[in-house]
Amino acid sequence: MAIVSPGFTGRRQPPEVRLPPGQYLAEDFPVLTAGPTPRVPTDRWELVISTETGQRHTWTWQQLIELPAEKITTDIHCVTKWSKLGTRWKGVSLDVLLEDVETAADYALVQSYGGYTTNLPLEDLLDGQAWIAYRYDGEALTPEHGGPARLLVPHLYFWKSAKWVHGIQLLLEDEPGFWESAGYHDYGDPWREQRYQGD
Amino acid sequence: MARTAVPGRLTWRVATLTETTALTATARRLVLDVPDWPGHLPGQHVDLRLTAEDGYSVQRSYSLSSAPDSVELAVQRVDDGEVSPYLCDVLPVGARIELRGPVGGWFVWRPTDQAPVTLVAGGSGIAPLMAMIRTRALEASRVPFRLIYSVRTPDDVYFADELCHRAREDAGLDVKIVYTRRTPEGAPEPPGRLGVATLHTHGWPAEFTPMSFVCGPTGFVETVADALVALGHDPRRVRTERFG
Numbered sequence: 001m002a003i004v005s006p007g008f009t010g011r012r013q014p015p016e017v018r019l020p021p022g023q024y025l026a027e028d029f030p031v032l033t034a035g036p037t038p039r040v041p042t043d044r045w046e047l048v049i050s051t052e053t054g055q056r057h058t059w060t061w062q063q064l065i066e067l068p069a070e071k072i073t074t075d076i077h078c079v080t081k082w083s084k085l086g087t088r089w090k091g092v093s094l095d096v097l098l099e100d101v102e103t104a105a106d107y108a109l110v111q112s113y114g115g116y117t118t119n120l121p122l123e124d125l126l127d128g129q130a131w132i133a134y135r136y137d138g139e140a141l142t143p144e145h146g147g148p149a150r151l152l153v154p155h156l157y158f159w160k161s162a163k164w165v166h167g168i169q170l171l172l173e174d175e176p177g178f179w180e181s182a183g184y185h186d187y188g189d190p191w192r193e194q195r196y197q198g199d
Numbered sequence: 200m201a202r203t204a205v206p207g208r209l210t211w212r213v214a215t216l217t218e219t220t221a222l223t224a225t226a227r228r229l230v231l232d233v234p235d236w237p238g239h240l241p242g243q244h245v246d247l248r249l250t251a252e253d254g255y256s257v258q259r260s261y262s263l264s265s266a267p268d269s270v271e272l273a274v275q276r277v278d279d280g281e282v283s284p285y286l287c288d289v290l291p292v293g294a295r296i297e298l299r300g301p302v303g304g305w306f307v308w309r310p311t312d313q314a315p316v317t318l319v320a321g322g323s324g325i326a327p328l329m330a331m332i333r334t335r336a337l338e339a340s341r342v343p344f345r346l347i348y349s350v351r352t353p354d355d356v357y358f359a360d361e362l363c364h365r366a367r368e369d370a371g372l373d374v375k376i377v378y379t380r381r382t383p384e385g386a387p388e389p390p391g392r393l394g395v396a397t398l399h400t401h402g403w404p405a406e407f408t409p410m411s412f413v414c415g416p417t418g419f420v421e422t423v424a425d426a427l428v429a430l431g432h433d434p435r436r437v438r439t440e441r442f443g
Contacts, residue, residue, distance in 0.1 A: 002248075002250040002254065002256060002297070003213055003250060003295045003296065003297050004250050004251070004252055005249040005250055005251070005285070005290065005294065005296060006289075006290075006291060006294050007285070007289045007290070007291075008249045008250070008251050008285055008289070008290075009251055010249070010251050010255050010256075010257055010281060011281045012255055022248075022256075022257070022258040024257060024281065030417070030441070030442070031417045031421075031441055032441060033439060033441065034305050034306070034438060034439060035424065035434055035435065035437055035438060035439055036424035036425060036427070036428045036434045036437050036439070037421060037424065037425070038434070080260055081258055081259060081260060114434065115435060144417070144421060178305075179305075181304075182303065182304030182305050183209075183302060183303065183304050195246075196208075196209045196302060197208065197209075198208030198209065199208075199209070
């Protein structure tokens with residue numbers, strides 16, 4: 001049974017605001033990073049998708065932005081408890097990038113410039129659930145928020161939306177990423193409050 | 200039958216507030232009694248859960264500022280915040296509160312790591328770095344530590360007496376406080392922002408391959424982390440924790 005905090009009233013959101021359990025509404029866009037912000041010039045930027053057989057598919061910056069892009073408006077949820085509603089992005093759907101990639105993999109390990117990694121099931125990258133995003137709120141994505149391009153997979157806690165995305169390795173077996181190796185949940189569904197291992 | 204905790208699973212515990220003191224005019228130190236606290240690594244945080252009479256509840260994360268033998272938080276009051284004014288001004292000594300942790304395995308200092316350590320704090324970002332300084336003392340570690348602590352004015356220094364004392368008594372700990380708006384009377388330097396020169400003079404040089412921990416507001420952390428990289432530090436040895 002919950003412990004009532006004496007004198008605590010809190011600040012309730014209007015009923016039309018639906019947040020996952022334990023989250024609060026943020027008006028700004030907090031930055032969370034484990035180290036210095038890498039700065040990757042777009043003329044040296046590259047996205048590499050590699051399969052379990054070692055096949056590599058690569059895109060330069062120019063090739064990426066020439067692909068059909070989508071505008072996405074979505075809520076995002078950070079494991080550190082803030083949620084931001086109605087954020088606006090532009091990017092290329094992973095469905096487009098993975099269209100010609102032949103694989104039997106069930107898992108993906110996403111790698112960033114700077115060394116960050118995060119893992120997720122491949123099916124969570126498909127069917128209009130994930131993008132390589134390069135614009136935020138009508139502007140080029142800034143380095144602090146993961147620019148030039150980040151993964152956007154908003155149905156999972158935001159640490160899965162790897163900043164400074166560089167590669168996606170498709171794997172037959174699940175391999176934990178950076179936070180997933182440090183006690184955070186392997187999957188990270190905010191609506192089931194999967195913050196930490198065992199949640 | 201008593202419920203046993205699943206290993207590796209973070210269960211909610213019931214903590215009792217045993218002591219609270221002012222750190223500054225806008226921040227308080229909360230000491231919690233947590234039965235069977237497993238200990239923590241300095242730099243880790245806990246999640247607190249507050250519940251109102253009608254069942255409405257909220258959670259927030261706070262860095263631990265204590266060594267692993269106790270549970271202490273340093274809470275900066277954010278005037279329009281939902282939780283920090285309650286923790287600073289309302290929660291009475293003796294009240295119970297739900298807590299889980301410790302959490303986090305990256306922004307931590309392990310006493311077995313022998314590399315010199317540079318700590319850079321902005322404002323309330325001192326909290327997890329204080330845990331490292333206290334753990335170093337508790338473990339009688341000889342790892343050389345340098346703290347650079349940026350505050351607006353002398354009134355904004357958390358743990359001022361303790362830091363002053365430790366700078367004298369803890370062998371191998373250097374403390375440099377940088378004032379950005381107003382210095383103490385008679386200070387040799389005018390107030391100013393923490394820059395590359397101060398990091399160069401008062402932090403460890405990159406050739407010593409130190410571990411650097413930087414904690415504070417986002418803009419501060421961005422600036423300091425960029426400056427450390429510019430000074431030749433390996434970005435993988437610059438660990439950051441940001442808020443706000």
